[in-house]
Amino acid sequence: MRRLIGRVFQAAFATVASAIVLGSLSASPGAAQKIEGLAPTPPMGWNSWNHYGCNIDEALIRETADALVSSGLRDAGYVNVNLDDCWHGERDENGNIQADPERFPSGMKALGDYLHARGLKFGIYSDAGTQTCAGRPGSQGYEFQDARRYAEWGVDYIKYDWCNTGEGAEQRNPREAYRTMSRAIAASGRPMVLSVCEWGDNEPWLWAGQYGHLWRTTGDIINCWDCTVGHGAWSSSGILPILDQQDKLRSFGGRDGWNDPDMMEVGNLPTLAENRSHFAMWAMLAAPLIIGSDVPGMTPEITAILANKRLIAINQDPLGRGAMKWIATPDWEIWAKPLTDGEWAIAMLNRGDEAQSISIDWAAVELKDDTFGHRAEFAQRSYTLTDAWSGKAAGDTRTALTSKVAPRDTAVFRLRPI
Numbered sequence: 001m002r003r004l005i006g007r008v009f010q011a012a013f014a015t016v017a018s019a020i021v022l023g024s025l026s027a028s029p030g031a032a033q034k035i036e037g038l039a040p041t042p043p044m045g046w047n048s049w050n051h052y053g054c055n056i057d058e059a060l061i062r063e064t065a066d067a068l069v070s071s072g073l074r075d076a077g078y079v080n081v082n083l084d085d086c087w088h089g090e091r092d093e094n095g096n097i098q099a100d101p102e103r104f105p106s107g108m109k110a111l112g113d114y115l116h117a118r119g120l121k122f123g124i125y126s127d128a129g130t131q132t133c134a135g136r137p138g139s140q141g142y143e144f145q146d147a148r149r150y151a152e153w154g155v156d157y158i159k160y161d162w163c164n165t166g167e168g169a170e171q172r173n174p175r176e177a178y179r180t181m182s183r184a185i186a187a188s189g190r191p192m193v194l195s196v197c198e199w200g201d202n203e204p205w206l207w208a209g210q211y212g213h214l215w216r217t218t219g220d221i222i223n224c225w226d227c228t229v230g231h232g233a234w235s236s237s238g239i240l241p242i243l244d245q246q247d248k249l250r251s252f253g254g255r256d257g258w259n260d261p262d263m264m265e266v267g268n269l270p271t272l273a274e275n276r277s278h279f280a281m282w283a284m285l286a287a288p289l290i291i292g293s294d295v296p297g298m299t300p301e302i303t304a305i306l307a308n309k310r311l312i313a314i315n316q317d318p319l320g321r322g323a324m325k326w327i328a329t330p331d332w333e334i335w336a337k338p339l340t341d342g343e344w345a346i347a348m349l350n351r352g353d354e355a356q357s358i359s360i361d362w363a364a365v366e367l368k369d370d371t372f373g374h375r376a377e378f379a380q381r382s383y384t385l386t387d388a389w390s391g392k393a394a395g396d397t398r399t400a401l402t403s404k405v406a407p408r409d410t411a412v413f414r415l416r417p418i
């Protein structure tokens, strides 16, 4: 009897071990299939939607890829080139999804090869419903077939949307839907990042990390500072309304599972100050940094914002903590982000239309992150300050800091223990 139990155990162990080796855990029906390690820091790249909407084709994607390389943005970390909605054609007679033959005549495999040859990664978009938001074929019922197809094309990243998933009691269960796509990716044999895009409707921060590497926390972003635009059943929001929804979620984001306040509008906002603030705050939030503007036509000022290596380092810090709102007034806020080795980043955001003189008397304040147990002891320890925009030394915490912040602009400092 003991030997029988031993053999049963051995057999069970061998099955589990080989399932792990093969990367297929299909033995347990409810198990998560997520491929870990694909997003140790927030993903960076470009996505077509914010600037081009449905108006995309292979020439644009190639031009954008070339511009990411020649501008230095790829080398700054923006490696994912993500096609959003509207790349699709019809399914063939076997149900295989195909690219729009007019817009992508060379096909998706060729496009993936083009990107990979330039040190870039290939991202694609689909939807958990019957159709995408723009009415292209969705993946519902085709998840495994689509993931296999994407793997053949060399896809590295899937943004998976939530339109046309049914209404009310008939609506698809979001956990089931994203779990199915996660399992389909695992079964395809190609590691692909899964970007969960159900607009924060079902509190994805509580469950989506089992299946995906990032999840949208809000409805769609739009290129305004402080507006909300209604579209009937849904609305899109500018930078401040989206930012205001993030602080309460910071405990949920981290390695391989990032809160995603949506793709950036940097380059699409009217003033440099607004573009700077938007970028600074997304960097502070440990948000995915996905460029949403016209890369070939980008001005040097916008490229300089997006390529700022000190801001990027704050975003990509391996500790993986998002910033917390530390000090808040109606007109301005100070956010603080714990970094590795006891360092911190501090952002002074001027929300309003008047310049602000913002001061921190280090001796009189306490900086404590109760959620993750980080603290800065300004009384016992001093920190040097570096202006993250310019790279210039900005004194240390033995003296109070006063910074003049222009309307809608953001100052950022990095604190290093002395």
Ligand code: GAL
Pocket (backbone or CB within 6 Å): 049, 084, 085, 132, 133, 134, 161, 162, 163, 197, 199, 219, 220
């Ligand atoms: C929305 C999504 C946008 C974009 C769009 C495409 O649902 O939030 O980011 O992907 O669909 O139709």
